[in-house]
Amino acid sequence: MHSSYGHAIKSLREQQGLTQEALAKDICDRSTLSKIENGSSTPHASTLAKLCTRLNISISNLELYQNEDHYLYTLSFTNDVRRAAANRAYTDIERLIETHATAPSFQEPHMIAFLRWLQALVHHHVYNQTDEAFHVLQEALDTLKQSTHIDRIKMKADMLMSKGNFFFNLKQFDQAASAYHQAKEQLKNSHFLHAYDTLIRLYFNVSVLLIKQGQYQDALEHCQAGIRMCIETNTMQSLGELYYHAGLCEYHLGIETYQTNIDYALTLFRIKGHDQFHSFVEEKMNKLK
Numbered sequence: 001m002h003s004s005y006g007h008a009i010k011s012l013r014e015q016q017g018l019t020q021e022a023l024a025k026d027i028c029d030r031s032t033l034s035k036i037e038n039g040s041s042t043p044h045a046s047t048l049a050k051l052c053t054r055l056n057i058s059i060s061n062l063e064l065y066q067n068e069d070h071y072l073y074t075l076s077f078t079n080d081v082r083r084a085a086a087n088r089a090y091t092d093i094e095r096l097i098e099t100h101a102t103a104p105s106f107q108e109p110h111m112i113a114f115l116r117w118l119q120a121l122v123h124h125h126v127y128n129q130t131d132e133a134f135h136v137l138q139e140a141l142d143t144l145k146q147s148t149h150i151d152r153i154k155m156k157a158d159m160l161m162s163k164g165n166f167f168f169n170l171k172q173f174d175q176a177a178s179a180y181h182q183a184k185e186q187l188k189n190s191h192f193l194h195a196y197d198t199l200i201r202l203y204f205n206v207s208v209l210l211i212k213q214g215q216y217q218d219a220l221e222h223c224q225a226g227i228r229m230c231i232e233t234n235t236m237q238s239l240g241e242l243y244y245h246a247g248l249c250e251y252h253l254g255i256e257t258y259q260t261n262i263d264y265a266l267t268l269f270r271i272k273g274h275d276q277f278h279s280f281v282e283e284k285m286n287k288l289k
Contacts, residue, residue, distance in 0.1 A: 116140035220249035240268035
C-alpha cells in the first residue's frame with residue numbers, strides 16, 4: 001500500500017471542506033481515518049475504495065495525486081474521453097489519442113492498454129474496421145491480464161463490455177451475452193462501490209440485449225437493478241435510459257404502470273438537456289400506442 005495515500009486523502013478531504021467525521025461516516029471510525037492520514041495505519045482495500053468514492057477520485061488517481069501536474073493532466077484527458085464517449089463523439093476520441101499518445105504520462109502499461117482500448121473504439125465506430133477493433137481490444141486486455149489492481153480490474157470489465165457492444169452491433173447476440181458475462185465476472189473481483197459506474201452501464205447494456213431477444217422480464221429486472229444502484233450511489237448516469245427501458249419492458253409485459261417509468265425518463269432527459277433522447281422516447285411510445 002502506498003505511503004502517499006494518507007497525505008493524499010487528507011489533502012483532498014481538506015480541499016473539499018470535509019471534516020474527518022464527515023469523510024469517515026459509515027466507512028470507518030474517525031480515529032481510524034486519523035491514523036490513515038498520518039501514515040500510522042494502512043487502510044483495507046474496501047475502506048480505501050469507499051474513501052475514494054466519497055472523495056470522487058479513483059484509486060489509481062489517488063496514487064498519482066502526489067504528483068499534481070501528472071494527476072491533473074491524466075484526469076483532464078480521461079474526463080475529455082468520458083464526455084466524448086457519452087456523446088458518441090468517437091472522432092473526438094481519435095483526436096485525443098493522437099494528441100496524447102506519446103506523452104510520458106501514458107507510457108505505463110495500464111495507460112497504454114487504456115489508449116489501445118480507445119483505439120479499438122475508433123476502429124469500430126469510426127472506420128467500421130471490425131477485425132482490427134477486436135484485435136486491438138484483445139491486445140489491451142492481454143496487457144492487463146495479470147493485474148489484480150482494483151482500477152485495472154474495473155478497466156478490464158469496461159473493455160469486455162465494449163467487446164460485448166461490438167458483438168451486439170454486429171447482431172452476434174450470443175457472443176455479446178458471453179462478453180457481458182465476462183465483464184460481470186471481472187467485477188466480482190473488484191469492489192462494487194468503486195466500480196458502480198461500470199456496473200450500471202453493464203446492467204443497461206444487458207437489458208438492451210435482453211429486450212432485443214424478447215426477454216422482457218429478465219430485461220426489466222436488470223433495469224430495476226441499475227436504477228437501484230443509481231439511486232444508492234446518487235448518480236444520474238444512464239438513469240433516464242434505464243427508466244425508459246424499464247417502461248418499455250413493462251409495456252411489452254402488459255404492466256399498466258409502464259407510463260410512470262417513461263415519464264421519469266422523459267423528465268430526466270429534459271433536465272439533462274438530452275433533447276434527442278427526449279424526442280426519441282416520445283416518438284417511440286407514440287408508435288407503440
